[in-house]
Amino acid sequence: MSTRHQQHIEAPMSVKIPADVDQPDKILYGLTTRQLGILAGTAATGMWVFLTFSPLVPFPALVAVLVPVTAIGIVLAVARHNGMNLDRYVLAALRHWRTTKERVTTAGTPVQPPPAWCRMRGELPAPLRLPVRAIRQDGALEVAEGGVAVIIRTGTLAFGLRTSGEQAGLVAVFGRWLNSLDAPAQILVQARPVDLTGLAEHISRHAPALPDPELERAAGEHAAFLTDLGAEHELLIRQVLIVITGHTSGASRAATPALPWRHTGRHRVGRDAAAAVAMRRAEEAVQSLTALGVPAEALDAKSATAALGEALSPSEPHLVDNSLLNDVIIHQQEAF
Known part of the structure; x- marks a missing residue:
């Protein structure tokens, strides 16, 4: 077997696999449907505010309000944090902030409140739900x-x-x-x-x-x-x-x-x-x-x-x- 033929058989193999196999499809300009929806909602909100309050509010004050709102919408749609879209990350952070941090095991019954004479600070622990x-x-x-x-x-x-x-x-x-x-x-x-x-x-x-x-x-x-x-x-x-x-x-x-x-x-x-x-x-x-x-x-x-x-x-x-x-x-x- 010749050296060239052996090199052809043992050629290095390269396979490209995306890091996120569950990533959503890109619809327009590399943006997903969710990102386009956020940008469209931001644009519609900015247009409504401009058309509604432009006759009543001075133009510099209107721009001072619309620029931060538009920037927040663009950042929520485009930015990512730890591989997650920023809007999903904000929703997950709010959900985590509202849920109870302490969980206890229960036998299918709700957590009993403390007696009346006990002054408890904070929320009651939530039952631990195992998957x-x-x-x-x-x-x-x-x-x-x-x-x-x-x-x-x-x-x-x-x-x-x-x-x-x-x-x-x-x-x-x-x-x-x-x-x-x-x-x-x-x-x-x-x-x-x-x-x-x-x-x-x-x-x-x-x-x-x-x-x-x-x-x-x-x-x-x-x-x-x-x-x-x-x-x-x-x-x-x-x-x-x-x-x-x-x-x-x-x-x-x-x-x-x-x-x-x-x-x-x-x-x-x-x-x-x-x-x-x-x-x-x-x-x-x-x-x-x-x-x-x-x-x-x-x-x-x-x-x-x-x-x-x-x-x-x-x-x-x-x-x-x-x-x-x-x-x-x-x-x-x-x-x-």
Whole structure:
């Protein structure tokens, strides 16, 4: 095979993917429908104010009022903050300012007010509404907004160490899995601290059973290396979680029978059907990721509960006892 032909086969692959895949369509001059609506509303308001008050108010005073209003409308329509349109950011800030900051867990009952003799300052805490209502035995999560979801835990692979041809094959297989999705899916990549003491103890415990003394010595040195590595550095392991959703049909949700027990039974049937669909999609995702060489498994009820607990309390350290052979462990460096 000639060198030119080999370079042609192993040519570097470049794929452009937008950072925001959910960005709205541009309608006119690079502006979205929402931005055009804000600009049109600002222009209409300014025109109405000018035509209404121009005979009554001096022109300099009218300009002094219209210029800030026009500038605010343009800034709300064009400016962005942390990747979010400024108008959406302002609405989210107002919504956050009006909501209660303290939330407590309740058993479906409202928060009881304090007694009359207690002078409480501020607002009462609001009940904590978790997005998951229940976890089934098969690992399917019943979402509060309707439907179910299944969590898949996957590993990682060394993409940069592959050749360009292997990278192209991996991207093609991963692209086919993404194109096969017919429901929303969420991919979460997180770094967690890893504890290698369990692996070091396992090697030290089984080292005397090795047939060769040199192998036993090498195993002891490797166990000591793992112990020193965990003591001197803060090791992190990357974990990838994929959430596959499944929703009940619109007919089953919209239909409301006259008898309440019939409505409950129909809701249970629709929920079970959605769980079966979500589990089937999770199995297909596991098969597709396994074809990539990535270890993947759908979490059962116990593992899903642990994953949700770690997501709800990220500040608490959750050490991983051990790591798999294909897991990538990195060293966390602190910036000074």
